[in-house]
Amino acid sequence: MLFERYTKSPDETSWQALTYFNFYRFLLAFLFVSLYWVGQLPPPLGTHDRVLFALSSHTYLLLSIIFIFFIQLKKPRYRLQVAVQIFTDILIIISLMYASAGLNSGFGMLLIIAVAGGTLLSPGRLGILFAAVASLSVLGHEGYAHLLPEFPAANYTHAGFLGITFFVTAIIFLELSRRVDESRALAKRQAADIENLSQLNENIVQRMRSGIIVVDDACGIRLANSAAKNLLALKDEYPDASLETVSPELYRGLKSWLNGNGEGTTVFSHPQGYGDIQASFSRLSIEGNYQLLIFLEDMSSLVQRAQQIKLASLGRLTASIAHEIRNPLAAISHAGQLLSESDSLNSGDRRLTSIIDEHSHRVNRIVENVMSISRRNRALPVSIELQEWLQSIVDEFIQTNQLQPSDIRVHAPAHGVHARLDPEQMRQVLLNLLENGIRYSREHPLVEITVSKTDESERPLIDIVDHGNGIEPGDAEQLFEPFFTTSDKGSGLGLYIARELCESNQATLTLHENTGSGCCFRITFSHPEKQHSLN
Secondary structure, three states: OHHHHHHOOOOHHHHHHHHHHHHHHHHHHHHHHHHHHHOOOOOOOOOOOHHHHHHHHHHHHHHHHHHHHHHHHOOOOHHHHHHHHHHHHHHHHHHHHHHOOHHHHOHHHHHHHHHHHHHHHOOOOHHHHHHHHHHHHHHHHHHHHHOOOOOOOOOHHHHHHHHHHHHHHHHHHHHHHHHHHHHHHHHHHHHHHHHHHHHHHHHHHHHOOOEEEEEOOOOEEEEEOHHHHHHHOOOOOHHHOEHHHHOHHHHHHHHHHHOOOOOOEEEEEOOOOOOEEEEEEEEEEEOOEEEEEEEEEEHHHHHHHHHHHHHHHHHHHHHHHHHHHHHHHHHHHHHHHHHHOOOOOOHHHHHHHHHHHHHHHHHHHHHHHHHHHHOOOOOOOEEEEHHHHHHHHHHHHHHHOOOOHHHEEEEOOOOOOEEEEOHHHHHHHHHHHHHHHHHHOOOOOOEEEEEEEOOOOOOEEEEEEEOOOOOOHHHHHOOOOOOOOOOOOOOOOHHHHHHHHHHHOOOEEEEEEEEOOEEEEEEEOOOOOOOOOOO
């Protein structure tokens, strides 16, 4: 501990303390010089030797000014400056004491201040040396005064008690200095711990999958972590943004909660329509004021968990369907087939048997589609470059359906776009959308596929555009519902299964545009670096 106090480098606080002590020295010297020049020196100041008092006072003032420059330069080293300044104080104060008729002048009190200040400022036990030098100086002063007949009688008892006071002061302030150093070291460690904890908390908050937003009482956004920026498509200048501007739906939900008319949670749509977000509100009190804490959850993960529960129930349902429907259906289909082979049937009867056979196959396809939902495996996402993956699917689709290569066009940026997805599941989605597009398109190319990213959150996008007559507004609202179809031959499960598969991959399938010249179905993926792990 002692070695550390002697060898450690002084910090900025030590230099500031030395500056304050030198300021006290400057004021003291300036007071003596001012009193001298105005001719108002109170007794006993300068009563024995006025010239020596003036010379010592002016020298003290000049040295205090010089010390200021050395302190600002921090050269020479700290310990040497403290020692030189305290020894200078002792020498000048002894000179002033002699010029003012000895110990009775009261300058011994200034020596106590010098010893105390030097002990606090100096590292280690240098303060004991200051006390010893001050005591010897006082005793030397009294010994020299004893030799002068015109000087008041020497008072060795006073000098002795003053010397004891120097040592007691040095010991007390040495202990205070040690405790100050320990407190300073503890404060530094605590400050470092607090800084590290603050950085740790900031990293944890920024890496949380849940979005966190702090807004003030005027609903201005004060803080947002990375997940919240991604969910709300916030720019870097979000501290200047208003919540009402960023997300009007979230703002209305917050205001309703503040007015006591709403619950502590609300669900609203992404500002750019990339799915639903659940928000919960809480008050955060800070020094009498309050701020609002908003937690945001991407509903895609919640929907995924709900979907798994739904699929489990659907699995039991489809097992029952397979048992209750497929066997009777097979019997009906077989009976119809045998009936159609009879030679006694007329053309009308044969038409009826063909209807039985056609609708038996249709019911069978519906059962197969429903069972495919329950049997679907969990998504196994991998990072894929979308253009190359899409092109392989398009080439296969063109070959299978005997189309021209120009019938389906793929547009993608030169730098490539990556997304995390299950290739087999999303392949089924693309094939379904391509089949619908080819069925309804009237112009060339029949279908256009565009790969891009959102401007705000940089989520990967796939747009599948056909050139048909669009969808009726009433039909568009029910488009993704199970068993809804506008075709006599459709099962109504294609788009429903496609959306379910997208949700399993934490993507969203939406009807992005619907005009009289065609429809645009958009698949929006989660950000590749922020996508939750799929279970």
